[in-house]
Amino acid sequence: MTAAVLNITNGDRALETLQDAGVTGEWLPWRDILHEGPVPAGLSLTELSACRARFIAERHWSTPEQVQADFAERDALLAGCGRFDAVRLWFEHDLYDQLQLLQVLDALAERLPANTALTLLCADEYLGEGRDGMRPRFEALEAPVSRAQIQLAQRAWRAFREPDPEAWVHLLDEDTTALPYLDGTVRRVLEEYPQPGTGLSRTAYHALSLIAQGENRFSPLFAEYQKTEDRRFLGDLGFHWLLDTLAQGDAALLATAGPQPPVIDPRQTYELTDHGRAVMAGRASAYPLLVDGRWIGGVELRPERFWEWDPAAGLLIPRSVTTATG
Known part of the structure; x- marks a missing residue:
């Protein structure tokens, strides 16, 4: 009898690449840009999904109907994870994936039966790029998720x-x-806070x-920006x-x-204002x-x-505009 396997990964591009590489089982693409917008404490997974769906729809990254349906389907599949013999987590080393991994491990800690095998496949390369030999390189790193990893993920997700x-700084x-990529994840989140003097994020x-x-x-601006990141994480929508x-x-x-459209126009051009040059x-x-x-995350500036x-x-x-500028 073939084992029932659930594969969880960061989104549709990685899913398609892994399917093309012959990975079998059911699929759960996480589809959330957790480094953008509110991720407040005190909400259940269902409540947080509703909060995230509103944010994504408000940014015109999806229609309200589509994003709500996606999150409902995702959460229902996760809630039923006990029907699988194994759950495999396919994630990358960058900020986008690592925040998703924290949320997934936290959610599975409360839902996954003890007799379901949970393994992590994580490497310092990008699943969606589909390079030759990608699947065996990830599978060579596959290992059972330890109690120490789950506990650390839960602490980090709460923080x-x-x-x-x-708590995040601590x-x-x-x-x-x-979780070998967590330290870099913490630091990269902190670099999105305003920097002294300019008030700009990294x-x-x-x-x-x-x-x-x-x-x-x-388009070329986004491509050049990507070269400034050791672990590329930001998509064109966030940029x-x-x-x-x-x-x-x-x-x-x-x-x-001209006006900045709500959807991406690759031909749109930008120039610094006088204030931008002064900053x-x-x-x-x-x-x-x-x-x-x-x-x-959960911090509203x-x-x-x-x-x-x-x-x-x-x-x-800790600062305020008064102390920062006065």
């Missing part, structure tokens, strides 16, 4: 969802070797730097949303050639633009309550 980022003081800083150097069309944010309001850092030169700050209602990350000192500093 990511806290309304205060201190993960840097822990032994996180049970992603925003690199995007503006590339535009200042003359790379002003969306487009960031550029849209930077082009908003009286304190905009970017000007666009990049260290003469002004982007704090007012980038901390009003922005979420990082507000002008009266936000944090900045000093990567050189390794410190997370």
Whole structure:
């Protein structure tokens, strides 16, 4: 009798690649960009899925009907994981995948029967790129998920969802070797907090730097930005949303050639505003633009309550626009 296997991975591109490579079983693509938007504490999986669905629909990344149906199907399949003989987790090393892995391990810890085998296949390469030999390289690393990995994932997932980022920072003081890519994940999340002086996140800083150097069309700009990441994680939708944010309001850092459409136009062009040039030169700050209602996990940044990350000192500093600019 053939064993019933559930394969969980990061999304449709990886799913298609693995299916093309001959991996069999049922499939659960996680399909959530957890490094973008609210991931608040105190919600069940169903409640959090509803919160995430609203956010994704509001950003025009999917229709409300489609994203709600996707999450309902996903959660129902996860709830029924006990009917499988084995669950295999196929994930990459980057921020996008590692946050998904934390959520999946936390959810399975409460739902997976003891007699269902749970294994992790995780490597420092990208499943969706479909390079020759990808499947055997991942399968060579397949190992049972240990209790230590589940406990660490649960602590990290709770910390990511806290309304205060201190618990997330404290993960840097822990032994996180049970999940070898977690330390890099923690640090990359922290780099999305405003930086001292400019008020820019790491992603925003690199995007503006590339535009200042003359790379002003969306498609080549996104391609060049990807080269700034050791572990590429940001998709074109998230990058487009960031550029849209930077082009908003009286304190905009970017000007666009015509209105910024809700969907990606690869021909759209960008240039720094006078304020954007002042921020990049260290003469002004982007704090007012980038901390009003922005979420990082469970932390909602507000002008009266936000944090900045000093990567050189390794410190997370509580700030406000008043203290940051005054």
